[in-house]
Amino acid sequence: xxxxxxxxxxxxxxxxxxxxxxxxxxxxxxxxxxxxxxxxxxxxxxxxxxxxxxxxxxxxxxxxxxxxxxxxxxxxxxxxxxxxxxxxxxxxxxxxxxxxxxxxxxxxxxxxxxxxxxxxxxxxxxxxxxxxxxxxxxxxxxxxxxxxxxxxxxxxxxxxxxxxxxxxxxxxxxxxxxxxxxxxxxxxxxxxxxxxxxxxxxxxxxxxxxxxxxxxxxxxxxxxxxxxxxxxxxxxxxxxxxxxxxxxxxxxxxxxxxxxxxxxxxxxxxxxxxxxxxxxxxxxxxxxxxxxxxxxxxxxxxxxxxxxxxxxxxxxxxxxxxxxxxxxxxxxxxxxxxxxxxxxxxxxxxxxxxxxxxxxxxxxxxxxxxxxxxxxxxxxxxxxxxxxxxxxxxxxxxxxxxxxxxxxxxxxxxxxxxxxxxxxxxxxxxxxxxxxxxxxxxxxxxxxxxxxxxxxxxxxxxxxxxxxxxxxxxxxxxxxxxxx
Ligand SMILES: Nc1nc2c(ncn2[C@@H]2O[C@H](COP(=O)(O)OP(=O)(O)OP(=O)(O)O)[C@@H](O)[C@H]2O)c(=O)[nH]1
Ligand SMILES: [K+]
Ligand SMILES: [Mg+2]
Numbered sequence: 001x002x003x004x005x006x007x008x009x010x011x012x013x014x015x016x017x018x019x020x021x022x023x024x025x026x027x028x029x030x031x032x033x034x035x036x037x038x039x040x041x042x043x044x045x046x047x048x049x050x051x052x053x054x055x056x057x058x059x060x061x062x063x064x065x066x067x068x069x070x071x072x073x074x075x076x077x078x079x080x081x082x083x084x085x086x087x088x089x090x091x092x093x094x095x096x097x098x099x100x101x102x103x104x105x106x107x108x109x110x111x112x113x114x115x116x117x118x119x120x121x122x123x124x125x126x127x128x129x130x131x132x133x134x135x136x137x138x139x140x141x142x143x144x145x146x147x148x149x150x151x152x153x154x155x156x157x158x159x160x161x162x163x164x165x166x167x168x169x170x171x172x173x174x175x176x177x178x179x180x181x182x183x184x185x186x187x188x189x190x191x192x193x194x195x196x197x198x199x200x201x202x203x204x205x206x207x208x209x210x211x212x213x214x215x216x217x218x219x220x221x222x223x224x225x226x227x228x229x230x231x232x233x234x235x236x237x238x239x240x241x242x243x244x245x246x247x248x249x250x251x252x253x254x255x256x257x258x259x260x261x262x263x264x265x266x267x268x269x270x271x272x273x274x275x276x277x278x279x280x281x282x283x284x285x286x287x288x289x290x291x292x293x294x295x296x297x298x299x300x301x302x303x304x305x306x307x308x309x310x311x312x313x314x315x316x317x318x319x320x321x322x323x324x325x326x327x328x329x330x331x332x333x334x335x336x337x338x339x340x341x342x343x344x345x346x347x348x349x350x351x352x353x354x355x356x357x358x359x360x361x362x363x364x365x366x367x368x369x370x371x372x373x374x375x376x377x378x379x380x381x382x383x384x385x386x387x388x389x390x391x392x393x394x395x396x397x398x399x400x401x402x403x404x405x406x407x408x409x410x411x412x413x414x415x416x417x418x419x420x421x422x423x424x425x426x427x428x429x430x431x432x433x434x435x436x437x438x439x440x441x442x443x444x445x446x447x448x449x450x451x452x453x454x455x456x457x458x459x460x461x462x463x464x465x466x467x468x469x470x471x472x473x474x475x476x477x478x479x480x481x482x483x484x
Contacts, residue, residue, distance in 0.1 A: 138480055166291070433460050
């Protein structure tokens, strides 16, 4: 764990924020953290702070002179300085260091009316607390050694998780699976470094050759493990961010009709006139337990209409950026044979099992990873070989299309049994560590090998936040919502 920094914690003011959402709800939880939390509770609860970690009902009263209004029941059995009753609420007191942040902390479970939340917020400010910044609770937890950066990112992902696969991945990271993997690698590096340093004292001619070969082999093996981990990460990162599927093809092919069918609502305008869709229209769906943004685009054709031309430009840009391009051909058009389809990617070979064109699939987001040729209006003309025939009008085969897309979403987001890296930050750090290991394996001089191993350890240390991360903290924690 990261060393405790009591000096930092002691200097920080007590913060508060609403931890629950702001819509209409029964209960709003306000969370507090900081050195004066206990004193603030005493004041709010009429000097009857609840016992630690037990939810107790308390009448919350404004501090006198807080401006929270005149006394409703002056001196209602609470002594001469009891202020206006603000709410009757469940109060939880978490003395540090065994709290989320590691500081003294508390939760107030209020009735969720906006006026209640506002009055209690005013009272907290009057008592010297200040509203928290986004992610400030978790940032304090990190500073106090309650979690490392990877676990903090796991919490952020858990809050954002929309699908069960995302939830599982986030929970694993929040549980420290990735931290343990990297800590294990750092331990192996430490042993190698000790071995490299032991060799420094040998004059060149006395270098024990077996020992030297063994260290090199171990360094290479660890570097290989890191490279394998990186290969696993592409899917995990896509699962965290969601996928992007573009529907592209010639005008009037039925792209918008198909998009409406897939998302189950009348999202896009459909008409018999070619050139109906101009703006790219995004709809969100879940395919194969992966969040997918499906984008309907303008029909691809040469046009003199500047607005439509801009739509076509955007359509091509979306198709280029997509993880999957659903290339729709107009089955009503006699010239829509394979090879005669305008735009939407290559007419490369089509996998017999998935119907997916896998040319150019390199597992990254740049360039269409896969193109799925879909022959729409199969009610008018059957699909030629290599095309998945569907009818967006009758719904024929649309469930098959959905299954193929779901299988592709699962394939693109798959990762192995080991915890994968889930962010570009992790990828960059591990790539750096692996590169330094490759240096270390090449180095002849034990001193230089030692230096390369140390650099690899630093790269791992930055991932968990053990070293040199001040510049990183804002990037990690500002993405949290307020109250976390
Ligand atoms: N027979 C038949 N007609 C279809 C099918 N799918 C769509 N249509 C019709 O084809 C016409 C064009 O449909 P749209 O969904 O607007 O086509 P689009 O590709 O989005 O067209 P643009 O946005 O103009 O590029 C409409 O009249 C639809 O009702 C289908 O499977 N079979
Ligand atoms: K149309
Ligand atoms: Mg359209």
